[in-house]
Amino acid sequence: MTQDLDNVDFPLSRRRLLGGSLGLGAVAAWPGAALAQPAAWPSKSVRFVVPFAPGGSSEIVARATAAEMAKLLGQSVYVDNKPGAAGNVAMQEVARAEDQHTLILGHIGTLAVNPFIFDKLPYDPNKDFKPISLLAKVPSLYLVHPSVPANNLKEFIALAKSRPGRMNYGSAGNGSAGHLAFEYLKMATNTFIVHVPYRGTGPQLTDLLAGRLEAASVGAPAVMQFIKTGKLRCIATGTPQRLPQLPDVPTVAEQGFPGFEMTQWYGLLAPANLAAPASAILAQAASKAVLSPVATEHLSKEAAIAVGSTPADFAKFIAQEQQRWKPVLLRAKVRPDN
Structure with a gap:
């Protein structure tokens, strides 16, 4: 599924700069290379x-990946959280970035999700970005505060049916993965x-805890530590297996809803204008x-599953997920202002 970086056909300047070795910190310019070859990427x-x-x-996946990418690229890779409008603020900004390093x-x-719940997006998910790699899949866990008298999903459903409209659940925002996951559960049950x-997940967890x-x-x-310490109770997982x-x-699925599956996923995208040689190195x-x-x-300890993929495989995966969730979102009438 992945290739070794030492064997990838980098542009000549990059190969000379790397000298067949990666992960050794910042690289120095090879004398004369700038005059004859394109500038190496990344240059900052x-x-x-x-x-x-x-x-x-999202932050856990990003930081685990960024730390290792920095070793391979010879430049620092820093994580910048930029929340707002179900991710639209950051997506719009990065789609327009021209520095080749964002x-x-x-x-x-x-x-x-966003393409089907917003009437108009400030970005085109399929045209404004280059899929680079599917990084990780994250199991969706269904949780309750310990004060809720339900030890499993069946007891929780029975409790919710006895109190229609009087129980609540939180999410990181309208159209977020947690919103989608719980609406999917509500439909199934x-x-x-x-x-x-x-x-955001952080503020949501503060109130849940x-x-x-x-x-x-x-x-x-984001929640394994709280489950292990008993601060939250996990009543079900959205995975096919335990x-x-x-x-x-x-x-x-085990608790009476065969075929049910819900996992989140995260991947790396670059602006569509990222140069092809840089895209190859980055991928x-x-x-x-x-x-x-x-x-x-690191990801395994947090119950996340590392994937790693080619740009083509990630692009295909995105298309499949869009086809999968469009009818669900339309049927549930999920809107960003719900």
């Missing part, structure tokens, strides 16, 4: 934009639970970075 620090507030799965974390929300949108929210669906990396990190928690670095032992181990 790389900005990796996360279109959501700090504290969620990237963004693509997400199920910004690429497969025929329950009425009030949605409370927040401006305090008991001001009763339930939520959150990506595993998670090794939570072997005692049954899936939604190899991103895929190798997320599949490195350090990143894979």
